[in-house]
Amino acid sequence: MAHESNTVTAAPESLLAAPDQVSQREITAEIHERHAAFGRRATAGESLPRTMLDFPPYRSSILRHPTKNPKLVDPETIELFSPAYGQRDVAAVESDLTLQHAGEPLGERMTVSGRLLDSWGRPLRNQLIEIWQANAAGRYIHQRDQHPAPLDPNFTGAGRVITDEAGRYRFTTIKPGPYPWKNHVNAWRPAHIHFSVFGQSFTQRIVTQMYFPGDPLFPLDPIYNAIRDQRDRDRLIGAYDHDLTEPEFSMGYRFDIVVDGPNATWFEPDEGEHP
Amino acid sequence: MTKRSETVPPKTHEATAGQTVGPFFAYGTTFPKKHEVAFPHSPGAIVLSGIVFDGAGAPIPDAMVEIFAADADGSVPRARGTLNRDDHTFTGFGRAFTSDEGHYEFWTRNPGSVTGEAPFFVAIVYARGLPDKLHTRIYLPEPSPALDADPLLRSLEPNERATLIAQRTPAGWLRHDIHLQGEKETVFLAY
Numbered sequence: 228m229a230h231e232s233n234t235v236t237a238a239p240e241s242l243l244a245a246p247d248q249v250s251q252r253e254i255t256a257e258i259h260e261r262h263a264a265f266g267r268r269a270t271a272g273e274s275l276p277r278t279m280l281d282f283p284p285y286r287s288s289i290l291r292h293p294t295k296n297p298k299l300v301d302p303e304t305i306e307l308f309s310p311a312y313g314q315r316d317v318a319a320v321e322s323d324l325t326l327q328h329a330g331e332p333l334g335e336r337m338t339v340s341g342r343l344l345d346s347w348g349r350p351l352r353n354q355l356i357e358i359w360q361a362n363a364a365g366r367y368i369h370q371r372d373q374h375p376a377p378l379d380p381n382f383t384g385a386g387r388v389i390t391d392e393a394g395r396y397r398f399t400t401i402k403p404g405p406y407p408w409k410n411h412v413n414a415w416r417p418a419h420i421h422f423s424v425f426g427q428s429f430t431q432r433i434v435t436q437m438y439f440p441g442d443p444l445f446p447l448d449p450i451y452n453a454i455r456d457q458r459d460r461d462r463l464i465g466a467y468d469h470d471l472t473e474p475e476f477s478m479g480y481r482f483d484i485v486v487d488g489p490n491a492t493w494f495e496p497d498e499g500e501h502p
Numbered sequence: 503m504t505k506r507s508e509t510v511p512p513k514t515h516e517a518t519a520g521q522t523v524g525p526f527f528a529y530g531t532t533f534p535k536k537h538e539v540a541f542p543h544s545p546g547a548i549v550l551s552g553i554v555f556d557g558a559g560a561p562i563p564d565a566m567v568e569i570f571a572a573d574a575d576g577s578v579p580r581a582r583g584t585l586n587r588d589d590h591t592f593t594g595f596g597r598a599f600t601s602d603e604g605h606y607e608f609w610t611r612n613p614g615s616v617t618g619e620a621p622f623f624v625a626i627v628y629a630r631g632l633p634d635k636l637h638t639r640i641y642l643p644e645p646s647p648a649l650d651a652d653p654l655l656r657s658l659e660p661n662e663r664a665t666l667i668a669q670r671t672p673a674g675w676l677r678h679d680i681h682l683q684g685e686k687e688t689v690f691l692a693y
Contacts, residue, residue, distance in 0.1 A: 239563040239602060243525060276692075277519035278634040285522075287631030290557040291682050297637075297692035300654050305572050305613070306624050306693070310584040310595035317585065346513040355585070359530020369526035385530040387585075421524060423531055429570050429624050430693040434635055436521040450522055453633040459519040487517035489693040493510040 240371045244409035245286035251447055254411045257284040258452045265455040277459045284449035286410050302491045307428045312355045314389050322388040324358075324400040325381075332382035334363025334401035336477040339437065339465055343394045343424060346488040350394025356484075357423040358398060359385045365404030365418075374407055399477065402439070410449060417444035417451060424484055431486035438464045439480070520634035525564055527628070528599055535587040539569065539596035539610035546574050550640070550668065550676040551607035554600050554627065557683030561604020565629035567680070568597045569608055569640070576616035612642060612676075620648040620655070622666075627680055637691040640678050641667045654691075662689050 261282060269275055280292040320326055325336060343351045361367045361384060364376035368383055384403075388396045406416045419436040426432060438451065445451055445460070454460045471479025523531075540547045554565040571594055572578050579594035587593075598606040613621040623640040641649065649655065655663050665688045668678040680688050 239525075242563070276634070277517070278521065280633050280636075282633055285631070285633060288522075288633055289631075290560075291562065291629055291631040292633065293636065293687055293690050294557075294683055295687060295689075297690045298654065298657065299692050302693050304615075304617075304619065305570060305578060305594075305622075308570075308578050308580075310570060310593060311580050311582050312584055313582040316582060344515055346515050346517060347511065348515045357531055359527065367526040367529075369529055372526060383529065421521075421527065421530060423523075423527075429626075430637065432568075432626055432635065433518060433520050434523050434527075434628055435518055436524075450524075450633070453521070454519045459516070462516065462518060463521070484518045485515045488513070490510040491693070 240373065242287070243371070245411060247286070248409075249411050251411060251413055254284050254414070254449060255447055258446070258449060262452070262455060269455075275455060277456065278454050282449065282453040285453055286449075288453075302428065302430050302489060306430050307491060309425050309427055309429050309431070310355075312353050312389050312425070314353070314391075316355070317387045317389050322386050322396075322398050324384060324386045324398065326399075327383055328381040330381040332362065332379050332401050334379075334382075336399070337402045337480060338397060338399050338471055338473065338477050339420065339480045339482055340395065340397040340471055341481050341483040343390045343396065343426075344483060344485045345426065345431070345492070346485060347493065350390075351427055351486065352390055352392050352394055354390045354394075354425045354427075355387065356390065356396050357385075357387050358400075358420050360400065360420040361403040361406050361418075363401050363404050365406040367406070376404070402478070405444060415444055415447070417442040417448050422484065424486065426486035426488075426492075428488070428492045430489060431492065433484070433486055435484070436463060437482045440464055440467055522630065522633050523566060523628035525630040527566060531566065531597065532599075533585050536597040537606075537608045538587055539571075539594060539608055540592050541589045542609045544590065546611045547609055548612060548675045549607055550610055550623070550678065551605065552678040552680060553604040554606060554629070555604065555679060555681045555684070555686075559684065561600070562629050562682070563600055563602045563604055565600040565604070565606070565627060565632075566597065567600070567606045568595070568626045569610065569623045570595045571610065571613040571623040572615070572621060574611045574614045576614035576621070615648065618648055620646065620652040625680075627682070629682070632682065636682070637693070638680070638688055639666050639691065640676075642676070643667050643670050658689060665689050
């Protein structure tokens with residue numbers, strides 16, 4: 228069964244560079260044009276998703292986004308459930324990315340903490356959150372990352388946690404560096420942490436990225452700007468929170484995640500439950 | 503899952519926007535036997551596999567596919583063990599990374615139905631270059647009144663309908679390609 232394809236496929240890393248390699252100025256202009264056009268369509272009453280799938284400034288999306296509108300369906304049976312997790316599925320050390328090796332990783336130690344909520348603000352407990360990120364020098368441990376920045380033998384950059392009874396999570400990690408990529412000439416991603424989150428229903432599943440306040444790369448980045456509305460983009464920025472900063476240990480950021488419940492995911496609270 | 507309500511109050515919180523999974527998700531989202539929804543040597547275990555294609559018909563080597571489905575008797579798995587495979591619990595959930603040839607595969611079982619609806623796998627596709635996740639369904643191919651009556655399938659043109667129905671192989675396994683774009687573009691869903 229395996230490998231049914233008869234075509235000779237290109238090595239994946241060879242696909243990472245966009246063929247046209249335009250300047251940042253051109254990419255930034257394209258981002259502005261697209262945002263203006265989305266704004267006009269929204270004003271005209273069109274219902275647009277928060278993240279635009281058709282966003283050519285992000286060059287590798289050109290052949291990878293659907294061209295038809297998604298079909299609106301009522302979630303049924305299995306779609307209203309999600310995989311079951313429990314507190315024992317993940318070890319405590321998995322949420323501390325600075326403790327996974329013999330030595331301490333280099334960089335600015337930080338904690339990121341927040342709550343997982345649904346569209347009605349109710350905490351989602353016992354849900355899996357996975358993160359992955361570059362190290363302090365902006366290098367991913369993935370073998371296809373060819374950025375000539377040092378790997379850190381004491382940092383993998385992957386963590387997992389299960390949300391607690393109040394929907395809270397907390398990771399200890401190192402602040403990731405900005406990361407160069409080959410979307411266009413001199414393309415740099417703002418520093419970010421990838422988040423993968425489950426909800427109560429499979430329709431609520433989300434993969435996103437958390438960014439850091441005040442990053443000068445925000446207006447230049449085609450991935451961040453695939454989100455068409457500034458308010459939605461702002462919501463992906465972790466807030467510096469001095470109350471989460473630990474004395475002589477780590478800087479604290481707060482990042483709450485809200486999964487989108489279609490109305491079908493609204494359920495009456497269990498008896499005795501007070502959300 | 504608790505009691506379904508008739509009256510839904512207005513939403514109070516704006517949802518977090520999705521972003522691409524990027525090129526380097528593998529080390530952050532992997533876990534042992536993640537594609538083994540059912541133990542390969544258990545009764546009824548089959549392979550569900552296919553290729554994820556882009557709009558030029560090229561296989562996508564850096565995509566991730568997730569499935570979630572009921573067991574063969576239609577029961578929705580509620581047992582923990584989604585992350586820690588014990589080689590006998592059917593957890594319903596699986597995750598696969600595409601190979602250099604764009605190929606994904608799962609060991610799973612044919613989903614069943616308790617209430618008579620046409621059974622399907624729900625699937626989500628993620629990829630580098632795909633700005634957000636894509637939801638779809640994978641239906642079993644065997645003709646049945648339930649399949650004919652399925653509200654989603656009934657609403658589609660025949661060529662669209664075909665993109666949601668797997669093919670049965672001679673071995674009794676399932677084959678299902680996913681096209682993110684192009685003439686055979688898979689039908690994706692919004693809820």
